[in-house]
Amino acid sequence: MSRSAPAAEPALADPAGPATADLATLFAPFTVHSDVLLAVSGGPDSTALMLLAQRWQAQCRPPTRLHVATVDHGLRPESRAEAQAVGALAGRLGLAHARLDLPVPLPGTRLQEAARHERYQALAAHAGAIGATAIATAHTRDDQAETVLFRLMRGSGIGGLAGMRAARPHGPLTLLRPLLSRPKAELVALCRAAGISFVEDPSNSDPRFARARLRTLLPSLAAEGLDAAAMERLARRMARADAALEAATDEALRTLWLSAAERTGEGTIRLTRAGLAALPEEIALRLLGRAVAAVGEGPVELAKLEALAAWIRALAGDEHGARTLAGALVRVNRRAVAIGRAPARRAFRQAR
Numbered sequence: 001m002s003r004s005a006p007a008a009e010p011a012l013a014d015p016a017g018p019a020t021a022d023l024a025t026l027f028a029p030f031t032v033h034s035d036v037l038l039a040v041s042g043g044p045d046s047t048a049l050m051l052l053a054q055r056w057q058a059q060c061r062p063p064t065r066l067h068v069a070t071v072d073h074g075l076r077p078e079s080r081a082e083a084q085a086v087g088a089l090a091g092r093l094g095l096a097h098a099r100l101d102l103p104v105p106l107p108g109t110r111l112q113e114a115a116r117h118e119r120y121q122a123l124a125a126h127a128g129a130i131g132a133t134a135i136a137t138a139h140t141r142d143d144q145a146e147t148v149l150f151r152l153m154r155g156s157g158i159g160g161l162a163g164m165r166a167a168r169p170h171g172p173l174t175l176l177r178p179l180l181s182r183p184k185a186e187l188v189a190l191c192r193a194a195g196i197s198f199v200e201d202p203s204n205s206d207p208r209f210a211r212a213r214l215r216t217l218l219p220s221l222a223a224e225g226l227d228a229a230a231m232e233r234l235a236r237r238m239a240r241a242d243a244a245l246e247a248a249t250d251e252a253l254r255t256l257w258l259s260a261a262e263r264t265g266e267g268t269i270r271l272t273r274a275g276l277a278a279l280p281e282e283i284a285l286r287l288l289g290r291a292v293a294a295v296g297e298g299p300v301e302l303a304k305l306e307a308l309a310a311w312i313r314a315l316a317g318d319e320h321g322a323r324t325l326a327g328a329l330v331r332v333n334r335r336a337v338a339i340g341r342a343p344a345r346r347a348f349r350q351a352r
């Protein structure tokens with residue numbers, strides 16, 4: 001990691017952009033944090049995030065301190081200079097900047113997903129080290145549209161189609177996305193108006209990645225009326241519906257979870273079978289999903305949960321049965337559906 005202290009340099013040209021009131025709204029979620037780390041790659045979106053956040057700080061004088069970090073994946077020869085350019089710009093804005101170097105991977109071993117995971121790990125570690133309780137990224141409305149489209153393609157339900165959340169927990173930290181409703185074009189224009197150059201990550205248009213291929217479809221969809229604004233609106237509506245369904249699931253869990261004395265043992269969740277059968281299908285699926293995720297290996301694909309729920313429904317009233325899903329063992333008897341951790345595969349075979 002290399003850190004650069006802010007240096008006093010000439011002020012930047014005043015960029016066109018949102019008015020003070022809009023800035024206050026955009027960055028309102030920052031104000032509950034004493035320190036926020038801005039994740040700035042040097043691309044137009046995150047460069048604009050840095051400009052806008054600094055502008056907000058100068059105009060609204062919030063109690064929040066801002067910090068900047070750039071992760072250098074070391075994958076392209078230019079990446080070091082790009083990170084340094086972000087550091088120089090942060091310095092001009094009076095913001096502390098850190099470059100976080102990741103070990104260069106062996107050729108052909110790096111997947112986008114792994115790079116993202118390591119990036120968030122490095123950012124979280126740095127946030128912890130400087131006392132920041134939130135990390136802000138510069139995802140835009142266009143990123144949200146891509147996410148919704150991608151999840152549609154993967155067969156997501158309502159929760160997935162709600163897209164990225166503007167704020168969500170990330171371990172002990174909060175991940176903030178203040179620009180989620182802003183069009184990318186606006187952020188590019190902001191950088192240009194401020195006379196700031198930015199870099200574009202070539203992997204964004206690399207056709208080996210499904211996301212990049214999907215991105216090429218967006219203009220055709222927009223021409224048919226399904227533009228980023230429409231998809232972002234859909235995501236917000238889905239998020240609203242998802243919140244209501246999650247609240248209903250909380251309530252169902254309280255009602256259906258058998259009393260502590262009746263639970264079969266540590267880590268086993270027992271739900272009343274008749275109660276589960278009487279629930280609206282969507283709530284029953286969520287309940288099963290939560291139980292399987294809690295005792296098993298984590299979140300389960302919706303299609304697999306649907307198959308599990310169909311199997312439970314198809315059992316006759318006095319019929320018993322058991323099956324495993326994602327590390328969970330689901331047992332059904334006349335009265336209850338019990339979801340516990342599945343025995344290790346070998347032990348399970350022997351037990352049968």
Ligand SMILES: Nc1ncnc2c1ncn2[C@@H]1O[C@H](COP(=O)(O)OP(=O)(O)OP(=O)(O)O)[C@@H](O)[C@H]1O
Pocket residue numbers: 039040041045046069070071072073116119136137138139143201
């Ligand atoms: N090298 C980097 N250093 C610091 N921040 C970064 C870096 N790369 C990306 N970010 C942050 O993450 C945001 C999203 O970037 P991008 O869309 O390229 O990431 P992604 O790989 O799709 O990851 P995800 O969407 O899961 O965050 C950027 O706007 C920026 O805030």
